[in-house]
Amino acid sequence: MxxxxxxxxxxxxxxxxxxxxxxxxxxxxxxxxxxxxxxxxxxxxxxxxxxxxxxxxxxxxxxxxxxxxxxxxxxxxxxxxxxxxxxxxxxxxxxxxxxxxxSGGLQLTCLKDTGIGSPEDFPGHTLGVWFYGNEYPFYAWMAKLGVPTEGGSDGVTVLKQAFNVDPLLQRQADCISVMTYNEYGQVLDAGITPEELVTFNYLQEGVGMxxxxxxxxxxxxxxxxxxxxxxxxxxxxxxxxxxxxxxxxxxxxxxxxxxxxxxxxxxxxxxxxxxxxxxxxxxxxxxxxxxxxxxxxxxxxxxxxxxxxxxxxxxxxxxxxxxxxxxxx
Amino acid sequence: MSVFGLALLFWLAAWAVNAALARSRWRDASGVRVVVPVLFGAAILGLWEGAVRGFGVSPVILPAPSSVAARFAGETGLLWEDFLQTVLKGALSGYAIGCGAAFLVAVLIDRSRFLTRGLLPVGNFVAALPIVGIAPILVSWFGFDWQSKAAVVVVMVFFPVLVNTVQGLAEASAMQKDLMRTYAASYLQTLLKLRLPAAMPFVFNGLKIATTLALIGAIVAEYFGSPTRGMGFRISTGVGRLDIELVWAEIAVAALTGSAVFGLVSLVERWVTFWHPSQRS
CATH class of the missing domain: 3.40.190.10 (Periplasmic binding protein-like II)
Structure with a gap:
């Protein structure tokens, strides 16, 4: 059939x-x-x-x-x-x-032990972002925070993240993009507990799309x-x-x-x-x-x-x- | 529609002029030899422009060459940054490391009959590895920046150059080697004066194949994670943003780079292997 x-x-x-x-x-x-x-x-x-x-x-x-x-x-x-x-x-x-x-499921998930507790801590860190049209909320958020995306000590370094969670697991990035319904689960499956993570939801940060x-x-x-x-x-x-x-x-x-x-x-x-x-x-x-x-x-x-x-x-x-x-x- | 008709007319006219030039008695004049391919390229671009405008093709599907050219001119700073990242850092360093290592390894294993004979199947095996399979792995080993792209290029160019060089080193005939022996030439002397020069046509074959592989490898590797610059990054994200003009501008850069580097290697080849029948005309 x-x-x-x-x-x-x-x-x-x-x-x-x-x-x-x-x-x-x-x-x-x-x-x-x-x-x-x-x-x-x-x-x-x-x-x-x-x-x-x-x-x-x-x-x-x-x-x-x-x-x-x-x-x-x-x-x-x-x-x-x-x-x-x-x-x-x-x-x-x-x-x-x-x-x-x-509502939206797009989030930025960070490892707590990188010293990130709130969006004010982003400068100096490396963030993984999805492109292909999914990058718009991220850049809107950084503009709202006033954080440059060109690297440096007062800005963030942006990585074009592939559609997996490896960069976080291998610590190539301090934060990565995840969907609540997919990659966040993969991070947990990899053995990281929710307590070790700080997660920012774009909607709650006021830059939801x-x-x-x-x-x-x-x-x-x-x-x-x-x-x-x-x-x-x-x-x-x-x-x-x-x-x-x-x-x-x-x-x-x-x-x-x-x-x-x-x-x-x-x-x-x-x-x-x-x-x-x-x-x-x-x-x-x-x-x-x-x-x-x-x-x-x-x-x-x-x-x-x-x-x-x-x-x-x-x-x-x-x-x-x-x-x-x-x-x- | 009339725009397309005009373009069609231009194409036919260019065709007629080219055909006439090719049949005329000035066909071997250097000016004509330049004009004919240029006219051919212009005719193709004219036909493209006319078709896009005449049929009202959406720029999301296929932009007109004029708008690609305008974008190219307006984004030279961005294109140069991508060129630095992908071609000079990723492709060129990978090409130099990969080809250099392959050449040295070829000379070393040439002394062992066992390694030489066992190498070809292994080389073919590695050459057949799909880049989309190795690129994500190398990105996770060497990080997101150009180093991982260079590593992909090394893997891609190593075996074509190695296999060609090994084959080239076997090129000197027994008679020639015997002659060297009667001169009491050492291994090194035989290598430098006879076997390496004889191998050069093969080596350059490998180097020419490697130029295109290096460019492809450096661009495609950026699809699997990259910083926010580079030609592959720009192409893959440009499609997602429907910024197709910028994608075509990057493609133009890649095509020009590929042709220029291939031409450069061919030029060096002509200078090094001037004695070879294929270079005498």
Whole structure:
């Protein structure tokens, strides 16, 4: 049955966007519980009930979802708001149609014995940062603290961290970027106790930015048929998210089932699902405009050559409630 | 669409001019030999520019060469910083260490028949190691800065140069070696006056292969952790930021560097192995 489904998905991918009710979703990262809602909706037949044939394309370190949607490889993408707004300013008008993640899981985790207790202690230390569009919150934070990022005794040295926690374990960096639902767990798995760590959450530091949301291209929203499809897609996806929140262990099993690389373990996905559920808990799918304003304000508070996300207020329709209003009634 | 038509016309015209030049009696004049490839390159760029403008291709997918050139001119400071980090620190030091060590090792193991014969399969094995496999390991051994990039380059260039040098040292024929023996030449004299010169065409083959490998290694190694500068850093993060013009500008730097270094090694080769049939024309 599984093989049949995979074959079917491959067929659909090959046929492209021939039928109106086909939807291709490009994820921001690899198949994992971060995207549980979409995989659950697929597995539990929520998309089928809406008459949708959904193809989920996993991402990875070398895949920029904005580029995939620009090239016509997807109808809708999962993206972070800072990256989507940056794409809008560079001439790719992405629109937020739904925001399943109410809060963010991005954190900076430091080893206590490096002498870091609060953000004031950062100068003189080496910090690991993710790039690929994930660096915007970090540079906004450093600008807010007034800490230069060029090294030196009064500044911090920035490392481009790969997507693992080795730099902290090997003490090449004093702090590293982690997601609550993934790398933080890996640090703990490596034998470091929470007591040995100091963790700063970007949201609590006042530089939070909206994480996983659903984005489409603006011009396609003028097509009523596409809008209708997106309404169905968002409705089914949110149903999937709420199912995943209520049944984290089953959702984790679904993820492991759909992971074609075989790299994910059930145990880690269960951990991830329980953490992700905390982030999606406050959202019914509709974007809170106040959250949007906060993200924009944070980005604009820290415009610099290192942080070229956006240089002015986003122009045009950066988000819409049209889809979620229709989907959630 | 008309912009693309214009570009198409320019391309066809350039083609016609090149064809005419190649058939004319000035075909071997030095001026013509420069003009033909330049015109060819200009035609390709014109076609690219016209296609991007004519079809309204999003700059996120493919920027026009003119906007890449503008970005290149506006970011020379940044590009130079990346060039220093990746080419001069990472690639060049790795190239020098790797090629130097390979050459010395080749001369040393050449005295042992056992090592010489056993080396080729091992060399091929190591040369087949994927860079994406060794780069993360070397980054965690040597840290994030250019030292780990140089280490990746050393691993990549060592065996091509070693294998080529070993093969080159076997190049002198038995007759030639016998002649040296009748002169009562010592091992060192035979090595310096006969075997090393005879090996040079092979050595330079290895060195030329190593130039491109060094550049690739230094750039790709930066994908697996780096400080916030360097060509590989800029390319990988530029894609994530949709700063595609800057990515193309870095690619242009890499292409120019690669061609220049390859040309330089070829020039030295012509000077060193002037006696070889391939250099006489």
């Amino acid at each position: 599984k093989a049949f489904k995979v074959a079917l998905m491959a067929c659909v991918a090959g046929a492209g966007m021939a039928r109106a009710e086909d939807v291709t979703l490009q994820l921001k990262w690899v198949t994992q519980a971060q995207f549980a809602g979409y995989y659950v909706a697929l597995d539990q037949g929520f998309y089928d009930e809406e008459g949708l044939t959904v193809t989920i394309k996993p991402g990875g370190p070398d895949i920029a979802p904005e580029q995939v949607i620009a090239g016509g490889g997807a109808d809708v993408i999962v993206d972070w708001m800072a990256a989507a707004l940056a794409a809008r300013e560079r001439g790719l008008p992405l629109v937020n149609i739904a925001q399943p993640f109410k 909206m994480e996983d949301g659903l984005y489409v291209l603006e011009d396609r929203l003028s097509d009523p048929a596409f809008k209708e499809t997106m309404v169905k897609f968002v409705r089914a996806s949110m149903k999937g998210w709420k199912w995943a929140e209520a049944n984290p262990d089953e959702a984790a099993a679904v993820i492991v089932d759909y992971d074609e690389t075989g790299a994910q373990t059930l145990e880690h996905q269960q951990y991830m699902m329980s953490e992700v559920a905390k982030l999606t808990a406050g959202s019914n799918g509709a974007l809170d405009p106040a959250d949007y304003e906060e993200t924009v304000a944070t980005l604009l508070s820290a415009v610099s050559p290192e942080n070229p996300a956006i240089t002015k207020e986003p122009e045009g329709m950066a988000w819409t409630h049209d889809i979620t209003d229709a989907a959630l009634n």
